[in-house]
Amino acid sequence: MTPDGRVRWGIIGTANIARASFLPGLRQAGDVAAAVAGRDAERAGKWARDHGVDRAVHGYQALIEDPEIDALYLPLPNALHAEWTIRALQAGKPVLCEKPLCGTLPDTERVLEVARRTGTLLWEAFVFPFQAQMQRIRDLVTGGAIGELVEIRSGFHFALSNPANIRYSPDLQGGALNDVGCYPVRLAQEFFGPEHETAWARATWGGQGVDVDTWGVLGYPGGRRLQLSCGMARQLDTFSTLDGTGGQIRITNPFHPGPADLFQVIAGRSEPRSFAAAPRDLPFSPAIRHIGAVLRGEETPRAQAVDTSLPTARALADLAASLPGRPDPVRGPGQPG
Ligand SMILES: NC(=O)c1ccc[n+]([C@@H]2O[C@H](COP(=O)([O-])OP(=O)(O)OC[C@H]3O[C@@H](n4cnc5c(N)ncnc54)[C@H](OP(=O)(O)O)[C@@H]3O)[C@@H](O)[C@H]2O)c1
Secondary structure: OOOOOOOEEEEEOOOHHHHHHHHHHHHHHOOEEEEEEEOOHHHHHHHHHHOOOOEEEEOHHHHHOOOOOOEEEEOOOHHHHHHHHHHHHHOOOOEEEOOOOOOOHHHHHHHHHHHHHHOOOEEEOOOHHHOHHHHHHHHHHHOOEOEOEEEEEEEEEEEOOOOOOHHHOOOOOOOHHHHHHHHHHHHHHHHHOOOOOEEEEEEEEEOOOEEEEEEEEEEOHHHOEEEEEEEOEEEEEOOEEEEEOOEEEEEOOOOOOOOOOEEEEEEOOOOOEEEEOOOOOOOOHHHHHHHHHHHOOOOOOOOOHHHHHHHHHHHHHHHHHOOOOOOOOOOOOOOOO
16 A cells, blocks of 8 residues: 555556546546556556556566555456456455456356455456445335336447457457346346346357347346346447336436436336436446455455355356357357357
8 A cells, every 4th residue: 555545556458448447437536556567568568658557567467466566457358357366366466357257157156266265355347336326226226215126127238340359259258248248137136136046048149259139037036037138239228227016217327327327216106306327426436445445444345256246157157058059158168059
């Protein structure tokens, strides 16, 4: 830590998401962008200069072992999450690993076993449960604002065009379910708990053999369900609804809300009530603030991967296993149907 208690973060890989979301959140949280590691020293050096990171390090292991780094952010392609997260945990470095924690269920189990055994702190970068919007919605649902919650309809679509993108690669464990379908799944887990009973999905295939447009259902005890739609072939859309026996909450963006986003509560005969989603915070700031507070001993860790990541990975694996023509792509490489 710096003398004034700020966390010195290291970033593993010169990723787009690090530039676009992690660094702005880090700055808002008041911590330090201490170093970035890359496979290519020159590229990493330029990236550090361009994005205001203090220094660049050649190679991921060097950053993991760097004594001047307090915590690691890991935004590598999904297929590399397990190896580098395990190395960081074994070195005793707290990790914020990008979602999905791993692209396969066995890798997720392996990583969580190391996290439990070493006791090193690990979070999966679903940052929305930390945000004020989701806390407010949680309070409304548990307070009975829409009666009993029975159904979630949630989607995450965006348009991807670059054929070289990591999301089109089965070897890097891309695909729509892994990349964005994991968000509705994690949202359902927030409200319905960790145990789904049934999983059904269908997809169209593209890229180098990944699901690019995917839809399905996760069933939970008592007939509660998630209707899920996700893909990489439409304009950005994250609109989601929580449907209860006495009303509905409509959310323009449950996952990365910006200043224009809102949620609306429609219940009984009263007028719909609208709430601004994120009046102050950038999407990553609340999670980064929480991790900093934990490392300073000011807060007890919440939503650690050991407590939250396995149900998400199981649900994604079961949805993927139900896709015809590609029996088990999340548990291992497969072929498109
Ligand atoms: N939480 C969120 O809101 C959010 C949003 C977008 C993405 N993500 C997640 O963040 C991760 C990265 O996504 P991204 O779109 O930012 O990826 P990206 O821009 O393609 O960056 C990935 C980085 O990984 C490194 N890398 C190592 N081996 C690689 C390989 N074989 N192919 C390509 N890159 C390799 C590269 O850095 P060096 O060459 O410098 O080592 C590269 O810059 C994914 O897990 C994704 O699901 C999360």
